[in-house]
Amino acid sequence: MSENTLHYHFVVSGDDFTQAGTASSAVKKTLKQLGFDPRIVRKMAISLYEGEINMVIHGGGGEIDVFIDAEQIAAVLTDHGPGIPDIDLAMQEGWSTASEQVRGLGFGAGMGLPNMKKYADELLIDSEVGKGTTVRLTVFLSGK
Amino acid sequence: MLLREVLSTLDAELICGEDLLETEVHAACGSDMMSDVLAYVKNQAVLITGLLNQQAIRTAAMMDMVCVVFVRGKRPDETIIECAKESGIAVMCSSHRMFTACGLLYKAGLNGGMSVK
Numbered sequence: 001m002s003e004n005t006l007h008y009h010f011v012v013s014g015d016d017f018t019q020a021g022t023a024s025s026a027v028k029k030t031l032k033q034l035g036f037d038p039r040i041v042r043k044m045a046i047s048l049y050e051g052e053i054n055m056v057i058h059g060g061g062g063e064i065d066v067f068i069d070a071e072q073i074a075a076v077l078t079d080h081g082p083g084i085p086d087i088d089l090a091m092q093e094g095w096s097t098a099s100e101q102v103r104g105l106g107f108g109a110g111m112g113l114p115n116m117k118k119y120a121d122e123l124l125i126d127s128e129v130g131k132g133t134t135v136r137l138t139v140f141l142s143g144k
Numbered sequence: 145m146l147l148r149e150v151l152s153t154l155d156a157e158l159i160c161g162e163d164l165l166e167t168e169v170h171a172a173c174g175s176d177m178m179s180d181v182l183a184y185v186k187n188q189a190v191l192i193t194g195l196l197n198q199q200a201i202r203t204a205a206m207m208d209m210v211c212v213v214f215v216r217g218k219r220p221d222e223t224i225i226e227c228a229k230e231s232g233i234a235v236m237c238s239s240h241r242m243f244t245a246c247g248l249l250y251k252a253g254l255n256g257g258m259s260v261k
Binding site for chain 2: 017018019020021024025028038042045046049050053103105106107108109110111112114115118
C-alpha cells in the first residue's frame with residue numbers, strides 16, 4: 001500500500017440485520033465528502049452495500065477494508081462463513097440460498113452478486129467451502 | 145411534481161423531512177424487494193414500499209433517492225426515522241395499498257423513470 005492510499009476499516013456484525021449497511025453508508029458519506037463524482041460514489045456504494053448485506057445474511061458478519069488512491073477505490077470484504085460452493089451458479093440472477101426470513105426483510109432475490117458485478121468495474125471472489133469468502137470490489141476513477 | 149404534492153396526492157402523513165417538501169421529483173418506483181430496487185432503479189427519486197425496516201431507507205439513500213413512502217398504513221419506528229434523518233430522506237406514511245399509491249402518483253404525473261422497449 002502506498003503512502004498515498006487512504007484506508008478505512010469496518011467490522012460488520014453478523015447478528016443484527018437492522019445494522020447491515022452501516023459501513024456502506026459511512027463509506028458513501030466519506031466518498032461524497034472527498035468530492036468524488038456522484039456516479040463513482042453510487043457505483044461503489046451500491047456494490048459495497050450488496051456485499052455487506054451478503055456478508056450479514058450468509059457470512060455471519062466479517063470485515064470490510066476500503067482503499068482509496070489516485071486511480072481506484074477498492075473494497076475488500078472478508079468473512080469466515082460457509083463459503084460459496086459454486087460461484088458461477090451464485091452469480092446467476094435469481095439464484096439464492098437465502099431463507100424466507102431474509103426474503104421477508106427485502107433481500108434474497110438472487111440479485112446481490114449480479115448487482116455487485118453490474119455496478120463495480122471489477123469483482124473478484126475467492127471462496128473456500130467451510131472457511132469463508134473474500135470479495136474484492138474495484139471502481140476505477142478514470143472509468144473503464 | 146414537488147414532494148409536497150406527493151404527500152397530498154397520497155393523503156399521506158409526513159414523518160420526517162419537512163425541509164425536503166419543495167424538492168422536485170419526476171420518477172418513482174414501487175417494490176418490497178430492495179435488491180430489485182438496487183438492480184433496476186435509475187434516477188427515480190421516490191421509493192414506495194411496504195418493507196418496514198432500515199434497509200428500505202438505506203437502499204433509497206444508496207440510490208440517491210429523496211423520499212420513502214410506506215404504504216398499507218405501516219408506521220416506522222424511531223430507529224427507522226433516525227436512519228432517514230441521518231440519510232437526508234423524507235419519510236411518508238400512506239394508508240393506500242401499493243398498487244393504488246403507485247397509480248395515484250402516476251396519474252398525478254410521476255413516471256417510472258425508464259422506457260419499456
